Amino acid sequence: MTYLEYFELHEQLVAQKATTNNRTDPAYIEYTLLNFQRIKRWQKVLTLTEEQLQWLDSQKELKVQWTVLTEPWCGDAAPSLPMMHLIASKHQGIQLEVLLRDQHLELMQEHLTGGAQSIPKLIQRNAEGQITSWGPRPSGAAQLVDDYKKAHGSLDATFREQLQQWYNVDKGRQIAEELMALLGRK
Numbered sequence: 001m002t003y004l005e006y007f008e009l010h011e012q013l014v015a016q017k018a019t020t021n022n023r024t025d026p027a028y029i030e031y032t033l034l035n036f037q038r039i040k041r042w043q044k045v046l047t048l049t050e051e052q053l054q055w056l057d058s059q060k061e062l063k064v065q066w067t068v069l070t071e072p073w074c075g076d077a078a079p080s081l082p083m084m085h086l087i088a089s090k091h092q093g094i095q096l097e098v099l100l101r102d103q104h105l106e107l108m109q110e111h112l113t114g115g116a117q118s119i120p121k122l123i124q125r126n127a128e129g130q131i132t133s134w135g136p137r138p139s140g141a142a143q144l145v146d147d148y149k150k151a152h153g154s155l156d157a158t159f160r161e162q163l164q165q166w167y168n169v170d171k172g173r174q175i176a177e178e179l180m181a182l183l184g185r186k
Helices: 003-015 026-045 050-058 077-089 105-109 139-152 157-170 173-183
Strands: 064-070 094-100 121-126 131-134
Touching: 003 026, 003 077, 003 094, 026 077, 050 173, 064 077, 064 105, 077 094, 077 173, 121 173, 131 173, 139 157, 139 173, 157 173
Parallel strands: 064 094
Antiparallel strands: 064 121, 121 131
């Protein structure tokens, strides 16, 4: 689906107090609602630098397919998907499609992160058929996850709050930089 179709699906799920794949766990439903609020906010505040925009504009031959595996309840998708959409909207050579992970498990299995079905996972195919990927989160947030797991054994509500604070302070800058690097910007 397109990003707009994904956004509309997310909005419908919130209105129905539901989430994807008939999950009934209240936590998933709550995360779906919370992430929809976050996505709406991120859509309003995310920007690209003038240098990033100029670089994108200079890439006349750029042609890539971005396929993103995600789910509406995924907290890391809330800032990442709007940034992916923003970048794709600035260059006609970037085609963005969004797939629900749990409906595309075979593709997910081909793009695991550390053996896990971590999302969002962006799979980039260039015109020559080369595949690279990004995700599930920018390197700074990934380091935060690793450090917290080492110190506490697992992630909990305290960590989720710290992670969201990290995203809020970063304002999407690291996501943008890493996605631009995936496209070839040095």
